[in-house]
Amino acid sequence: MKTIDELLAEGVAGKRVFVRADLNVPLDGTTITDDGRIRAVLPTVAKLAEAGARVVVASHLGRPKGAPDPAFSLAPAAARLGELLGADVAFATDTVGESARATVAGLADGQVAVIENLRFNPGETSKDDAERGAFADRLAELADVYVGDGFGAVHRKHASVFDLPARLPHYAGYLIATEVGVLKKLTTDVQRPYAVVLGGAKVSDKLGVIDHLLERADRILIGGGMAYTFLKAQGHEVGSSLLQEDQIPAVQEYLRRAEEKGVEFVLPVDVVVAPAFPDLKTKAPAHPTTVAADAMPAGQMGLDNGPETNKLYASKLADAATVFWNGPMGVFEHPDFADGTRAVAQALVDSPAFSVVGGGDSAAAVRILGFDENAFGHISTGGGASLEYLEGKTLPGLAALED
């Protein structure tokens, strides 16, 4: 894999450099609630601009349906990138249309532009190679060189991640180099006990990693939206909680194999429930109650780990030597459901373990809840990406950067 330093040594002045970043930041309307992913790509963007490149930054944000949708515009991220760089950042209101072409053509050496959300074009995420390729062809017209630095999206076989680098000279940016360097350690000389904490909302994406973790981890702690499929698999009522019904047989098999292999599976013993998903805009009181995990009332939704679970999880992390954590333990964006996530973060701060926190929302949660980033071993910008890396899977966005 060629790195950005090699590109800089070759010289980039006057070249149009396409930087595939992951600027998928959490938004409250148009306000960025955590800019960690923008700060993470700054070294790459700043270095290229300093060296006189015409930098075209591209990313997805959220999961729009292949068409423009103002709620998913990258405009706030472009503005924040400009503030952090201390320079004007141009913004193209489309991806490969007139605005993008004119914006890129208007760049002077050392200037930076951001193009609109790549997922506004159906070609970005298409499963059809030809449709993705056609979009990648259009993107390739905007640049002379490709730098991959969107670590959070390298597990996606998407046009800008996988097909575009095949069409341009390609290099890995600083963020990808750092992320891979740290995660590699967890695949080789992991110190034991090795505990993995899994939560969050992308349950169907992430349940499969447990298959691999059963061969690798000593303890697996489950929380967040992931917990309810496990509780249901044990025969408990889960009300209207997030549930991956089709995965129940797989989850039952995980629990059986864990017992056979002596891997400790830790599930919530109590949960915080409410009648409905809370309003994250108004943060209006959500009327939470705490119930035993095996006695959830029908019609209520599990939204956080309860206090007994928080104590239990802290005790399971206290003597771990290595911890990998992906996925908040609850809907931490609402104050009624932030305690479970706060408790796990605090346990990692208190534990001498080498801790890696991965995922857009997990990393944001740690910072939004006021923890010092330096108290953790590594905060990764990718949740799904880091899990798939740890699984040993070939990640399309890394494979595409190989020579």
Ligand SMILES: Nc1ncnc2c1ncn2[C@@H]1O[C@H](COP(=O)(O)OP(=O)(O)O)[C@@H](O)[C@H]1O
């Ligand atoms: N019990 C739950 N029910 C619904 N959503 C949940 C629950 N617990 C956590 N979440 C949500 O999970 C989201 C983050 O999930 P995910 O994207 O998988 O994590 P990451 O971005 O760290 O990889 C947060 O927005 C949080 O509100």
Ligand SMILES: O=C(OP(=O)(O)O)[C@H](O)COP(=O)(O)O
């Ligand atoms: O937020 C992301 O992943 P993560 O939630 O696993 O950290 C990435 O930006 C990838 O987004 P996607 O899961 O919509 O492809």
